[in-house]
Amino acid sequence: MEYRILHWYHDLLNLYGDYGNPAALVRGLARRGQPAVIDRLSFHDAPVLSSYDLVFLGSGTERGALAVLEDLRPQREHIRDALAQGVPFLATGNAFELFGRELILPDGSRREGLALFDFSVELTDRRTLCDQICRTALCEQPCVGFLNRASRILGVASPLFTVLHGVGNTEGEKGEGIREGSFYGTHLTGPCLIKNPHLADCFVALMTARREQACPPPEDALSGAPPLPEDDALLREYERRAYSVTLEALTRRFADEK
Amino acid sequence: MKRFFAILLCKLLRRIGAKFGRGSSLPGQAALRLCPDILSRVTLPDTIIAVTGSNGKTSTVEMIAQVLSSCGKSFAYNKEGSNQIEGVTALILSHCSLRGKFKRDILLIESDERYARLTFRAFHPTHFVITNLYRDQLTRNGHPQWVFDAIRPAIPPEAQLILNADDPLVSLFGVGRDNTVFFGMERQSFSTEDCTAVYDDGKYCPLCGAPMLYDWRHFHHIGSYRCSRCDFHRPDPVCRITEAALSEGFLIIDGEDRIGLSFRSLYNAYNILACYTLCRRLGIEGSRIAAEISDYVLRSGRVVTFRLGDTEGMLLTSKHENSVSYDQSLFYIASQKESRAVVILVDAISRKYFTGDTSWLFDINFGLLNSPDTERIYLTGRYAYDLAVRFSYTDIDRSRLTVIPDIPEALDAIRGAGHRRLYAVSCFSDRDKLLSRVETT
Ligand SMILES: [Zn+2]
Numbered sequence: 001m002e003y004r005i006l007h008w009y010h011d012l013l014n015l016y017g018d019y020g021n022p023a024a025l026v027r028g029l030a031r032r033g034q035p036a037v038i039d040r041l042s043f044h045d046a047p048v049l050s051s052y053d054l055v056f057l058g059s060g061t062e063r064g065a066l067a068v069l070e071d072l073r074p075q076r077e078h079i080r081d082a083l084a085q086g087v088p089f090l091a092t093g094n095a096f097e098l099f100g101r102e103l104i105l106p107d108g109s110r111r112e113g114l115a116l117f118d119f120s121v122e123l124t125d126r127r128t129l130c131d132q133i134c135r136t137a138l139c140e141q142p143c144v145g146f147l148n149r150a151s152r153i154l155g156v157a158s159p160l161f162t163v164l165h166g167v168g169n170t171e172g173e174k175g176e177g178i179r180e181g182s183f184y185g186t187h188l189t190g191p192c193l194i195k196n197p198h199l200a201d202c203f204v205a206l207m208t209a210r211r212e213q214a215c216p217p218p219e220d221a222l223s224g225a226p227p228l229p230e231d232d233a234l235l236r237e238y239e240r241r242a243y244s245v246t247l248e249a250l251t252r253r254f255a256d257e258k
Numbered sequence: 259m260k261r262f263f264a265i266l267l268c269k270l271l272r273r274i275g276a277k278f279g280r281g282s283s284l285p286g287q288a289a290l291r292l293c294p295d296i297l298s299r300v301t302l303p304d305t306i307i308a309v310t311g312s313n314g315k316t317s318t319v320e321m322i323a324q325v326l327s328s329c330g331k332s333f334a335y336n337k338e339g340s341n342q343i344e345g346v347t348a349l350i351l352s353h354c355s356l357r358g359k360f361k362r363d364i365l366l367i368e369s370d371e372r373y374a375r376l377t378f379r380a381f382h383p384t385h386f387v388i389t390n391l392y393r394d395q396l397t398r399n400g401h402p403q404w405v406f407d408a409i410r411p412a413i414p415p416e417a418q419l420i421l422n423a424d425d426p427l428v429s430l431f432g433v434g435r436d437n438t439v440f441f442g443m444e445r446q447s448f449s450t451e452d453c454t455a456v457y458d459d460g461k462y463c464p465l466c467g468a469p470m471l472y473d474w475r476h477f478h479h480i481g482s483y484r485c486s487r488c489d490f491h492r493p494d495p496v497c498r499i500t501e502a503a504l505s506e507g508f509l510i511i512d513g514e515d516r517i518g519l520s521f522r523s524l525y526n527a528y529n530i531l532a533c534y535t536l537c538r539r540l541g542i543e544g545s546r547i548a549a550e551i552s553d554y555v556l557r558s559g560r561v562v563t564f565r566l567g568d569t570e571g572m573l574l575t576s577k578h579e580n581s582v583s584y585d586q587s588l589f590y591i592a593s594q595k596e597s598r599a600v601v602i603l604v605d606a607i608s609r610k611y612f613t614g615d616t617s618w619l620f621d622i623n624f625g626l627l628n629s630p631d632t633e634r635i636y637l638t639g640r641y642a643y644d645l646a647v648r649f650s651y652t653d654i655d656r657s658r659l660t661v662i663p664d665i666p667e668a669l670d671a672i673r674g675a676g677h678r679r680l681y682a683v684s685c686f687s688d689r690d691k692l693l694s695r696v697e698t699t
Contacts, residue, residue, distance in 0.1 A: 011461050015393075015401055017620025019456075023651055061403040067467045127400050131614050146397055146615035150404070190617025194647060235650050238661065242643035245663075246614045249640070253612055 003029050003036035003207060006052045009060070009068050010040040013095050016148070018058025020191025021092065025054065028204035030228060043071050049082035053207045059093020059189055062123060062150055066111065069098045076114050083116065088182045088206050092192060096178060096185025097121040097151060117180050119155040119169075126150065131250050132166035132188060134176055138202040144246045145188035145195055147176070160186050165254040182206075195246065197239040261300070261358050264293035268351035282338040286348030297347060297380035300358040303365055306381065307536065308417075310369045310409060311389030311428070312402070313583055314529040315341070316558050318389060319368040321533040321551050326364060328550045329542055333364035339558070341370040343377045364540075371405050374412035382414035387536050389528065390480070391427045392582040393459070393621060397613045402427055402459065420536055422528065423495045424480045430464050432493060441535040442495035443527065446502050449474040449481065455585060456623050465490040476524055477589065478582055497535040502527050505593070515548035520555045525586045562689075564696040567673035569599075571680040571696060578607050578685040581621035588626040591681045597631050599677040603665065603684040603692055605639030616641055619648040628654045633677060636660045638668035639688060665691050 007022045022038045029036040041047050049055060060068065072079070083089065097103065100119040103111045113121070130147045142164060152170040159168070159175025168176045177186035184203075186192065193200035229235065271285035289296055309319050316339050326333045334353040336345055346367055354360050369377055371391075388409070391402040399405055406427055413419065413431065422428045423440035432438035451474055453460070460479025463470050468487035475481030484491035501510040504522045511517065511534055519526060530551055537547045562573040574587035591600060607613050619641075627635060635658055637645040642663040649659055662668035669692070672680060682692055 011458065014457050016396065016617040017456075020617075020620045020651065061401050063403060063467075064462075067462075127404070129397055131612075144614065146613065146617065148396060148400070150400070189615070191620050194620075195616070229656065231656060235647075235656070238643045238646040238650070242616075242641075242647050245640060245643060246616070249614045253614070 003034055003053045003211075004051065005036060005038045006047055006049070006055045007038050007040045008047070008055060008057050009042050009071075009095075010058075011042050012064045013058040013060040013068060013093070015059045015061065015093065016190030018092060018190055021058070021090065021193045022056050024191065024193040024197075024200045025056075025203060025207070028200050029207070031232070032204060032208060034208065046075060046078075049075075049078050050085050050087060052082075052087060053211070054088045054090065054203065055082070057089075057091040057095035059095060059148075062094065065094045065098060066103075068095070069103075069111065069113070072098060072114060076116070079114065080116060083182055086182045086210060088203065088210070089184065090203060091183075091185045093187060093189055094149060094151065096187075097153065099183065099185065100153070117178060117183070118157070119153060119178065122152045122154065124150050124152060128167055130166045131253065132176070133164045133247070133250050133254070134161035134166065134188075135164060136161050136179075136199070139198045141196075141198050142247065143188065143192070143196045143199050144243065144250055145192045146190070147187045148189050149187050160184055161188075165250065194239070196243060197236070198243075260293045261296060262356055264289040264296045265300075265351050265354055265356055265358065267292060268348060272348060272352050282336070282340040282348055283342065283344035284348075286340075286344035286346065286351070289351055290344065290347055295380065297350065300350060300354050300360060302350070302360050302381050303363050304384070305364045305540070306383045307364065307366045307385045307387065308369050308374070308378065308383035309367070309387040309389065309532070309536075310371045310374050310412075311387075311422075312371065312392040312394040312405070313577070313580065314389045314525065314532070315368045317526070317529040317556050317560075318387065318532045319366060320556060320558055321529065321554060322366060322536055324554060325533065325537050325542060325547050325550045326366070329546065331364055332362045333366055334362045335366035336368055339368060341368045342373045346377050369412075372399055372408045374409055378412045378414065383417050385420060385536060385539060386413055386417045387420040387532055388422065388428050388431060389532050390422055390425045392478070392580065393618075394577070395579045395608070396618065397579060397615045398608075398611060403464070406430070406464075418539065420532070420539065422480075422532070423493050424476065424482070426460055426470065426479060426483055426490075426492075427464050429493055430490070433465065433490065439496045439535065439539070440493045441497045441531045442492065443476055443499040443502060443531065445474045445482070446476065448504070449476050451475070453478070454623070456581070456621055463488060463490050477585065497531060497538060499527060499531055511548065512544065515544045517548045517551060518553040520553050521561050523586055523590050525583075562693060562698055564693065564698045566669060566680060566696045567676070569672065569677050569680045571682055573682040573684065573689060573692065575686055575689055576683055578604060578687060579615075579618045581618060581623075584622040584683065585626070587683050588623065591683075592626045592629060594681075595631065596679060597633050598679040598681055599634045599636065599672060599675065600627055600632060601636040601638060601668065601672060601680060601682045601692075602645055603639045603682065603688050604641040604645060605665065605688045605691055607641075607687070609687040616644040616648075619644060620651070622648075624649055625652040625654065628652065632658065634658055634660060634675065636662065636668050636672055638662050638665050639691075666695060669695050
């Protein structure tokens, strides 16, 4: 059966070309001979989360994310169940902030989060804007990207990234994002899986490993796979070079700043 | 006494600066340092016009200036486009007497949208024009809602607001407010019912969050909308483009004033409309405004024609990190029914600050170029590979792409291919890397 990726709140949490992430996963699966589809769902859709191979949420405005929070709230138990079953969740930008204990707004008022993880978020009236180079235990090469948030994230016990250059969950902290069980969150904006092809590979591997564990692949696993374009090798080369160009530009930049 | 010296210093620095071709904000900065409240210590004229928004500020202000000067009005404006408080201070002080009196009848200001609040703390505009709010330089400005929140405290209660009715977030400034007028464009043959862009910033009501319904759109979230739940809807414009004949090259405003377009884009049409609406508020007749801006060629020219070998080229200056501006350029190219090559150049994302972020490329609808008329697409500049990856997520066949990061090398390839027509899309920050290597015509 084809792989199914949920792009949740695709029409509101879409500030930085976030749709590129599920698209990169589909491409990565195709390269492993696996067909995949993306379901694009939004408010009031109440998806059956456990039926997906991966759930993706992107970045929104501060007001947009709070609106999503209220729509997610009644679905909290389904989210918890899906996570307990090991369904990978990837939340980029402020989507991941909604999964913590509480959000404190700039005016001091408090909103309860989904309380699936034990961290809290302070929304700020200033934005933190920063190019990033960071590492994660998921892959060997460093990851690059841009962080664009109006918040501080406090009390994350297990961050997804260690920041080499840039900022962490709060100022002065080296950890960025969160990794808890099958939940992955980061403030690297936009199509970070396209910018970091090696990171996309990790998430593709997560999905395929999970399926193979449940049911070892039959001999003809490749049947039904979408054909790869003839020049896929060239395309991979472009993806690698785009990454290297940014890594070099950022490395040079951070060296100059010192 | 402090005021006297601040004005004197500003005038002197400006004169020296002009000699050495230096920036126009430095004199203002120096004056503000000497006398931080200088702007509240000068006597300003009765008419102060502010123009802000994501796109089109400079063009709109330039056209207003054109109308004002041809009507013999006495005014001053920030011609060099220094639009933060330092630049505005320099503009004001250099037109003040040493005793602090502004010597013209009208002050016309292009204002940066994020810092308008600082500029307008000391004095209040009487007319406040807001052109649009788009995703623009998100790595520096934040998103449109964020910019909305930054502009709101800059609007003085007594000012007349002149707003784009077709942009929901802009028209929101006028909700529940008197002394507000709107401008807009009626439905045109090119208007669509669905959003044709990669993303839709008009999907949800900016007031209550419920889905919005559109009767039609001109592009992106610009069109005629109403909320499915609350009363929020496109307000009635006082000035409207009743006909936008882009391919014939003219606009009709309010059914009677015909304005020729030197550049046939919707962008240009909205800037003209904003200028027209403002000038009408100043009591200038519609026919007079139309005559003055008809076929007007912008000094801040977005469009430059050039030759490259045997190829006729046209540069459409767009803004990096601004998908609406790119989409407008691509839409223009797509609407030209002739074969052409296209070159897209992304080398330095900004002149003013550094970022390596290329996520904005995914907000641009490059698929618009997917037509048999597009012979070849050249991708060049430091971020050529990012462009190539972005294009791999469109339907455009990869065999039609040429990826050459080195700009001179890419231009050589284009010259060698002997295309008849070439469209170049790039940003103010990068365009000289192309223009310095071609023959402008
Ligand atoms: Zn509403």
